[in-house]
Amino acid sequence: MSRLAGRRSAVDIVIGVVTHVTHHELFHDAARTLSGVDLEWVSYDHEDEIRDKVAEFLSTTRLDGFLAGPVPYTASQELLPPGLPVGVIRSSALDLTLALYRAQERGWGRTPVSIDTFPAEAVEAVATALDLDQDQIDCLPYAPSQSVDEIVAFHRDAFARFGERSYVISVRAAVRGQLSGQIPIMSGMPVPATIRTELHELALRIESDRASAQRFAAGVFLISDAPDEERARIALMNHLHNTPEFAGAWIENRGRRGVVVFAHKALFERITRNWVAVPALAEAAAALGARISAGFGVGVSARNCVLLAEQAAARAELAVEPCAYLFEDSGVVIGPMGPVGAALRYSYRSHGDDVERLAKYVGLSATTVSRLAALDQELQGRTLSPGELAGHLGITDQSGRRLIRTLDAGGLVSVEGTAQHHPKGRPTRLYRLRIAQALEAQPWSSPAATSSS
Template identity: 60%
Template sequence: MVIGLVIHASHRAVFEDAARTLAGVTLEWIVYEHEDAVRELVDGSLARQRVDGLLLGPVPYAKCRDLLPADLPVAILRSAGLDLSLALFKALARGWRPTPVSVDTYDSQTVDEVARALELDPAQITCLPYDPEQSVAEIVAFHRAALARTGADYVISLRTAVAAELRQSTPVLGGLPGPATLRAQLHELALQVQSKQASALRFAAGIFLVGRAGPQLDLDRARVGLMNLLLNTPEFGDAWIDNRGRRGVVVFAHQALFEQATNSWVSLPALNQAQETLGIRVAAGFGVGASARSCLHLAERAVARAEQEESPSAYLVEDGGVIIGPMSPAGAALAFTYREHGAELERLAGEVGLSAATLSRLSAIERALEGRAISPSDLAQHLGITDPSGRRLIRKLSDSGLVEVEGSTQVHRKGRPARLYRLRIGSAVDGGAAVPAEAAR
C-alpha cells in the first residue's frame, strides 16, 4: 500500500512522527516549499507511480483536486478542536492572553465548542473559516484588521504562507494539526485504502471456449493447447485453471487479477496468442458475483455472448447488471453495452469524462432507486469508493447536468445537513445528450 503525503517542507518531521505507528505502508512524500508548486508536484507523483491513497491539507487539495482520479481515496486534513485548544494553552504558557485572538481555517462550530469547553468568550475569538477562493493577501488583511480592532496579542493560523507573512510583525501559533490528529487521519485513510483493495479481491470466474471450426478440428487437442497457453500466461500465474469439457477451460481468480489481465476490461491479449500460436479461435467470458456458483453462471452468460461475435472477443457480466464488451484481442478502444443502450452510454461517458463502466453502474443505481434521491456518501457506498470520491463524482455529474439537487437530509443532530441528489442518467441517455449544468439548475 502506497499513501502519498502532500505537505509543506517544514512539516515533514511532524508527519514522520505521526506515521511511526503505521505498518505495512509505503509513504510517497510530495513536499512543497510554496503553494503554487503543489499542482505540478502532485501531477508528477501520480504519473510516476501508483498511489493508493492521498493525504493533503485543504489548500493543496484546492490546488490539485481536478487532477485526482475519481476512485482515488483522498483524506483532507482537518484540524480538530484539540489542536485549537493546545494552541490556546500554548499562548497562555507564553504569558499571552488567550483572548482576544484572530483565527483562520477552523470552522466556526469548532471554535464555539472549544470556547465553551475552556470557558472563554466566543465573541473574543475572531474566526475566518477556510475558503479555497481566498488569497493569502486577503487572509493576512483579515488578521491585521482583527488585531487593530481587538488589540489581540497573537494570531492562530493554519496557513504556512499566512504565518510567514504575519510573523514579521505579529506572533503566530498553529500551522499544523497535532500528531494525534495526523495519526488518526493517516490510520483512517489506510483503512479506506484497505477496504477498496478488499473490494478488488471479490471472487471471479473466467471461461475460455475453443470456437467450433468444423470436423477437422481436434477439440480435445485444442483445449489442451489452450490450457497450456493460459498456464504459461504470466497474468494468470495466481489463478486456478482447470478443464471444462471438450471445448473449454475455466479460470478462477480474484477480480483484480482479471482486471490486470484485461487492461481493466479493455483487451485480452490471450485471445490473439491463441489464434497466432495455436491456430484456434477462442471466446472468453468473465463473471463477478457473490459466490463461485454465481460467478460461473455469469461467466457462462458472458462467453455465450462472446461466441456470437464475428472475431475473437471477451465479455464481462457482473451481478449488478453491468455488461462490458466486446474486449478485443489486442487492445482496441472499449466498447460498452448495458441492455439496449450501449452506444448511447459510451457516447455519454466520453462527453462527461467518466468511464463507461462507472456510468453504467450509476445507471443501474438510478434504476434501483426508482426516482428516489441519494446523498453523495450513500452513492459512494453503492460504488465502493470513499466519501470524498463520492462528492467529487457528484460534482462532475452536476457539471454535466446528470444530477439535480433534491433537498437535504440531517442524518445526525450535530453536523451539517447532507444534500440529496436525483440521478438523471436515464433521461440523458434516452434524450441523446447530456444536459448542460446551467439548464439542470
C-alpha cells in the same frame, strides 16, 4: 525522500506521503503507531515544486498507496497510476475547534477571524456548536484553482474590514509565510489524530484491495465463427494451458464451444492489464482462426463467479468486434475490453463513462463512485444521513461520516437540513447526493480542476 522503517518485508504496505517541509514532524508523529507500513516521503518548500518532485518520486518508487493534502494532491493527481489507493487529508471541524482554542489561549479571542481551506459546512458546524457570531467569520473553502496570492488577498481584505482584533486561521504554509509578522495568524493544519486516522484508513483500504485480489474469480472464453467448434474448443484449451500467464489457473471445458478458467482475481487483473485489455483474445484468435469473446466474473462463490463470467461473455459476443467484459457481484461492470485496450468503460450496472475520472478527481475509488452513482439514481433526490449512507454501502458509521466529508469537499453532496430521530439526541445533518450532476458537469475537465494551487 526517506523511509519510516529501516527494513521492508515482502508484505509491508508502502505509502507515499507528500508534505511541506514544515509539516514533516507533524506527519512523523502521526505515523508513530502505524506498524506493517513503510512511509516514503516527498517534502517540498514551495507549491510549484510539487509536481516535479512527485513525478521523480513515482518514477523510482513502488507504492501501494498515496497520501497528501488537498494542495499536493491537486498538483499531482494526473501523475498517479490508475487504481492506486489515495488518501486526501482535509482539516476537520475538530482541527478548527482546536485552532480557535489555541487562539483564545493567546488572548486573541475566537472572533473576528478569517479562515481558509476548511469546508464551509465544518466552519458553520463549529460556529454553531461554540455559539460564535457567524457575521464575524469569513471563510474561503479550498478550491483547486486558488492561488496563494488570492488567499492572502482574501485574508487582508477580512483584516481591513474586521479591524486589528481580527486574526487568521490558515492551513497553507505559503499563506502563513506571507502574512507572518503582518497579521496574527494561527495554523489550521490537521492534528496528528486526524492524519493518523487517514493513514490507518488508507492502510486498511490497501489491505482490503490485496484481499480482494485473492478473491475467487472465473473467466469464460467463447468460440464463434469456427467450422468445427468442438475441435476449436480443444485447441483453445491447449492454447490457454500453454500460455505462461495462465500457469496458475485451473482450466476446463464449459459446453461445446467454451472454456472456463478459475483463478484468483489478481491473475485476471494481470492478464487484462488491470481490466484495460485482453491480449489473449487476439493471440487465441490468430492461433485458432476463429473469433474469441471473453467474460470475467468476480463473486462470493465459484458458482457465482462462473454465472457472472457467462453473462459477461454473452454480452461480449453481442459486440461487433472481439472483446471482453467483467461483471462483479457488487454490480460493477467494466468493458468492452478489446485486444489492445480500446473503448474502456467503467459503470455501475447502467451508469455512464466518466466514473473513473470523477473518482480520481475527488480521491475515491471508481468502485465507490460507481456504487454512489447507482445509489443516487435509486434515491431519486431523497436525502440521507451519513449513517444511512453507511448502511447502503455496507461500511461503518465512522467511514460513512468520513465519506460524506470527502464527497462534500468534492462537491458531490449538498446539505439539505437536519433530522432528529430521538427527542434527547442531537440533530443529524441530511445530505443529497449530486453524483449524476457532477458526471454531467464534468468538473475534472475544466482548467480549474487540473491546475495546481
